[in-house]
Amino acid sequence: xxxxxxxxxxxxxxxxxxxxxxxxxxxxxxxxxxxxxxxxxxxxxxxxxxxxxxxxxxxxxxxxxxxxxxxxxxxxxxxxxxxxxxxxxxxxxxxxxxxxxxxxxxxxxxxxxxx
Amino acid sequence: xxxxxxxxxxxxxxxxxxxxxxxxxxxxxxxxxxxxxxxxxxxxxxxxxxxxxxxxxxxxxxxxxxxxxxxxxxxxxxxxxxxxxxxxxxxxxxxxxxxxxxxxxxxxxxxxxxxx
Numbered sequence: 742x743x744x745x746x747x748x749x750x751x752x753x754x755x756x757x758x759x760x761x762x763x764x765x766x767x768x769x770x771x772x773x774x775x776x777x778x779x780x781x782x783x784x785x786x787x788x789x790x791x792x793x794x795x796x797x798x799x800x801x802x803x804x805x806x807x808x809x810x811x812x813x814x815x816x817x818x819x820x821x822x823x824x825x826x827x828x829x830x831x832x833x834x835x836x837x838x839x840x841x842x843x844x845x846x847x848x849x850x851x852x853x854x855x856x
Numbered sequence: 857x858x859x860x861x862x863x864x865x866x867x868x869x870x871x872x873x874x875x876x877x878x879x880x881x882x883x884x885x886x887x888x889x890x891x892x893x894x895x896x897x898x899x900x901x902x903x904x905x906x907x908x909x910x911x912x913x914x915x916x917x918x919x920x921x922x923x924x925x926x927x928x929x930x931x932x933x934x935x936x937x938x939x940x941x942x943x944x945x946x947x948x949x950x951x952x953x954x955x956x957x958x959x960x961x962x963x964x965x966x967x968x969x970x971x972x
Contacts, residue, residue, distance in 0.1 A: 773958050784860070784947055784963030785899075792958065831899065835957035843912070844957045846899040 743768045743834045747847035755855045760804075760819040762850050764832030767813060770842070774815040775833040776806055779849075785831060791815060802826070827854045860964035862948050868970045874936040877967045879948030880929055886953035889961060890923055890933050894944045905931065938971045945969070 748763040766772055773792055777785040789800025796808040802825075806817045815832060829849045836842030861880040869875055881888045889904040903913040908925045916923070920939070925931040935942055945968050949961040 777963075782965070784949070784965050785961075786963065787960045790960065842957050844901060844961075848898045 743772065743836055743843070743845045745832050745834045745845050745847040747830075747832050747850050749850055750848065751851045751853065753853040753855060754822050756824055757821050760817070760822045760826065760852065762817040762830050762832075762852065764806075764815045764817065764847060765813055766815060766832070766834040768834055768836060770836040773835045774806075774808060775835075775844075776800065776804070776815075776817050777831045777833060777846075779829045779831065781828075788817070788830075822852075822854050824854050824856070827852055860948055860950055860962055862946075862964035862967050864967060865965065866968045866970075868972065869938055870972050871939055872937045873971075874934065875938045875942075875969060875971075877933040877946050877948075877969070879931045879933070879964060881931070881948070881950030882962055883929070884952070885950035885962070886928075887951045887959075887961075888925060888931050889949040889951075890931070891947040891949065891963075892917075892944045893947060893966070899947075902933070935969075938969075940971045943969055943971050 744767045746765045775790045776788040778788050779785045788804050789798045791798050791808045799805045804819045806815050808815055829851050831849050832847040835844040863878045886907050890902040893899045902915045903923045905925045923933045945966045947963050947966045949963045951959040951961045
């Protein structure tokens with residue numbers, strides 16, 4: 742079984758500041774981990790995903806995330822926030838090809854950018 | 857490619873009425889997913905198909921909900937009868953055949969359903 746917890750339902754940062762969105766997961770099998778972004782009135786789109794290759798994963802729009810097995814974390818970061826980054830971000834976990842696998846999404850973190 | 861297409865984008869109906877939501881996945885994608893998003897419960901997987909066959913419908917909340925995929929380019933999610941608690945945004949997503957839960961899912965824009 743899998744589960745995911747996103748710490749902080751709302752994060753606010755200044756433009757140009759570091760963005761850090763936290764995600765912790767639980768999985769009984771080696772996990773596949775994802776970050777999706779949702780802009781207002783749109784569907785989700787993939788930012789990046791971890792599939793057991795490199796532990797530091799680079800995604801679109803300057804975002805990256807690091808898989809830390811010992812901490813069961815997959816936090817999302819971006820060195821310098823842009824106004825266009827304001828959106829809702831979802832962390833998700835799946836058990837991959839496991840027969841019992843499903844994809845579980847976190848509750849989301851709304852990112853606001855202050856001018 | 858046009859991406860995943862959903863219709864209608866907005867639906868307002870009265871309690872007890874039948875509601876049908878439609879989805880056209882990306883051509884060539886073998887997996888299709890239906891999700892429901894609400895403030896209280898977040899994003900929930902309702903059902904998914906592989907090659908038009910329903911694989912897991914354990915997320916469907918009640919027998920009032922049903923989903924079909926008659927061919928590779930069309931799927932429907934039906935609620936009959938609808939209730940106010942069904943009000944939510946319903947998303948359809950599709951992915952390639954490399955494995956439904958390992959591959960990138962491409963989401964449609966969603967259908968915002970309001971049941972009065």
